[in-house]
Amino acid sequence: MKGLWLENQQLIFRDDLPVPFVGDGEALIKVHxxxxxxxxxxxLKGYYPFTGIPGHEFVGEVVKTDRMQDLVGKRVxxxxxxxxxxxxxxxxxxxxxxxxxxxxxxxxQNGVFAEFFTIPEKNLxxxxxxxxxxxxxxxxxxxxxxxxxxxxHIHPEDxxxxxxxxxxxxxxxxxxxxxxxxxHAATRYPTQSELLLNKGxxxxxxxxxxxxxxxxxxxxxxxxxxxxxxxxxxxxxGVMVIxxxxxxDLHVNMSSIVVDEITVIGSRCGPFSPALRLLEGNLVxxxxxxxxxxxxxxxxxxxxxxxKPGVYKxxxxx
Amino acid sequence: MKGLWLENQQLIFRDDLPVPFVGDGEALIKVHxxxxxxxxxxxLKGYYPFTGIPGHEFVGEVVKTDRMQDLVGKRVxxxxxxxxxxxxxxxxxxxxxxxxxxxxxxxxQNGVFAEFFTIPEKNLxxxxxxxxxxxxxxxxxxxxxxxxxxxxHIHPEDxxxxxxxxxxxxxxxxxxxxxxxxxHAATRYPTQSELLLNKGxxxxxxxxxxxxxxxxxxxxxxxxxxxxxxxxxxxxxGVMVIxxxxxxDLHVNMSSIVVDEITVIGSRCGPFSPALRLLEGNLVxxxxxxxxxxxxxxxxxxxxxxxKPGVYKxxxxx
Numbered sequence: 001m002k003g004l005w006l007e008n009q010q011l012i013f014r015d016d017l018p019v020p021f022v023g024d025g026e027a028l029i030k031v032h033x034x035x036x037x038x039x040x041x042x043x044l045k046g047y048y049p050f051t052g053i054p055g056h057e058f059v060g061e062v063v064k065t066d067r068m069q070d071l072v073g074k075r076v077x078x079x080x081x082x083x084x085x086x087x088x089x090x091x092x093x094x095x096x097x098x099x100x101x102x103x104x105x106x107x108x109q110n111g112v113f114a115e116f117f118t119i120p121e122k123n124l125x126x127x128x129x130x131x132x133x134x135x136x137x138x139x140x141x142x143x144x145x146x147x148x149x150x151x152x153h154i155h156p157e158d159x160x161x162x163x164x165x166x167x168x169x170x171x172x173x174x175x176x177x178x179x180x181x182x183x184h185a186a187t188r189y190p191t192q193s194e195l196l197l198n199k200g201x202x203x204x205x206x207x208x209x210x211x212x213x214x215x216x217x218x219x220x221x222x223x224x225x226x227x228x229x230x231x232x233x234x235x236x237x238g239v240m241v242i243x244x245x246x247x248x249d250l251h252v253n254m255s256s257i258v259v260d261e262i263t264v265i266g267s268r269c270g271p272f273s274p275a276l277r278l279l280e281g282n283l284v285x286x287x288x289x290x291x292x293x294x295x296x297x298x299x300x301x302x303x304x305x306x307x308k309p310g311v312y313k314x315x316x317x318x
Numbered sequence: 319m320k321g322l323w324l325e326n327q328q329l330i331f332r333d334d335l336p337v338p339f340v341g342d343g344e345a346l347i348k349v350h351x352x353x354x355x356x357x358x359x360x361x362l363k364g365y366y367p368f369t370g371i372p373g374h375e376f377v378g379e380v381v382k383t384d385r386m387q388d389l390v391g392k393r394v395x396x397x398x399x400x401x402x403x404x405x406x407x408x409x410x411x412x413x414x415x416x417x418x419x420x421x422x423x424x425x426x427q428n429g430v431f432a433e434f435f436t437i438p439e440k441n442l443x444x445x446x447x448x449x450x451x452x453x454x455x456x457x458x459x460x461x462x463x464x465x466x467x468x469x470x471h472i473h474p475e476d477x478x479x480x481x482x483x484x485x486x487x488x489x490x491x492x493x494x495x496x497x498x499x500x501x502h503a504a505t506r507y508p509t510q511s512e513l514l515l516n517k518g519x520x521x522x523x524x525x526x527x528x529x530x531x532x533x534x535x536x537x538x539x540x541x542x543x544x545x546x547x548x549x550x551x552x553x554x555x556g557v558m559v560i561x562x563x564x565x566x567d568l569h570v571n572m573s574s575i576v577v578d579e580i581t582v583i584g585s586r587c588g589p590f591s592p593a594l595r596l597l598e599g600n601l602v603x604x605x606x607x608x609x610x611x612x613x614x615x616x617x618x619x620x621x622x623x624x625x626k627p628g629v630y631k632x633x634x635x636x
Binding site: 088089094096097099151212213227235236237242243244245246249250251252253254255257258259260261262263264265266267268 | 406407412414415417469530531545553554555560561562563564567568569570571572573575576577578579580581582583584585586
């Protein structure tokens, strides 16, 4: 089958990959669309020492299953963490933090940048009819955006600020703009503001961000400057949600976090079901974020396009 | 009156200080006992640019009031933050984070290392008869220890670790040891372990701390090494409560905090009423932490004693 292969930080296109064997409790998925995410780009820089087929954002069709026969033929998306089910974290229900987890296209488990891949049946979510492939392929990052509300109680009276309106930030903005809270998005580039304004979301220029007034600040830039802005913007007693990873350590004035009793929350993967509900209800529309769609044969060009500044989502079609 | 005066990071003993004037809504307090805290020692190093009478841990007697006449003659302790009552933080009930606050003996307001001082009547708490002065003088740091439980839901099933069993850590340990949680105190020095063991609190050597297993970790060392140990000990999805301030910035691997979805909570002043209840019920006994008691005339020697390593609480008597 055709697909991408990552080895020694080198990405190559291959047409000789074997269709994977369906193991215990697994399903074989024929990929329709796959999305390139910041993590995929970072893997090329050696962020994770992974050898195999990368990719974790997908929508596809179930071709074969081990046990759950009624899934065959269904259009699905899937959760990327594959837990062991036996460690202390799994047993407490904290499966996304399984100590022995595989992660689709990131750790131990081959991913979705290929015509077919396998995934545990339990990880799958059937896509509602009203949600087309171009929408459904955003389920995973949209779920990550919703993890914020899974972790933090956003009150209707809260002033909530997003710093960083990039790939993930745009989805975060859409999920918070439909909350009754007072939502603000701090933007750096006109293209970021434009996408938000098209959704009726008001933006403020980063330089005009009010200081020390926000109940909740979401940092989604992945830059020390973004973290610093988020820290300045949060009020004493407020919450910072960190959605991005950073290159190297951050220098943090922890004393001021103690004196101001700030809560800093790391936030990663989120719940798929509410993401699909928002898509089905047209409460979130990620499709304006699509920059381009490449055929699998041109997937190396797709990666090149995805690294360009200001490009949101590049998709690969099968 | 006699008292200590801080100016240009120099502490001097004076016997010519004026007894303060009782302002609107204030009470005049005759100090019985005052405690030297880490913040006081840091102020000598220029941590806060304060000129005046330092000190904020006290127990004393109300001599005169502006409005609340029934307080006169009562034995009291008092909250150290003096809020404006008018800013957005005060109006939301977040008075300890008032934007214009004075802080007793730390910011704008003269403190308790003198025979008399004034404080808003509203800040006072009457000390129950069963709580003697040597216990009551610990109310403020005990309240700071209880701020942890005010901020974080400690579940009965939780593994909770304290890193740093110094002045504040010993009080934190006593407040958590009476919770149904599984509490562990990591200690560095035999004297720390001894004080805890006398209270029936089990300790583990810092080097033997299990990694990645704790639901909640409290960091009370104020050292980068302590923070690093706390970070290693917390489980993915767990909570770190930071009770100490640090010299300079900390270097934090924020990416791992994101991936592991750790919550980091800054924690400062806490509630006085439950602290007094614990003292009254003999559920916490801080008196073994008393190293020595100095007369006000020897208060400079008291400060010298307080800076010695391994010394817990030094008190000044009036």
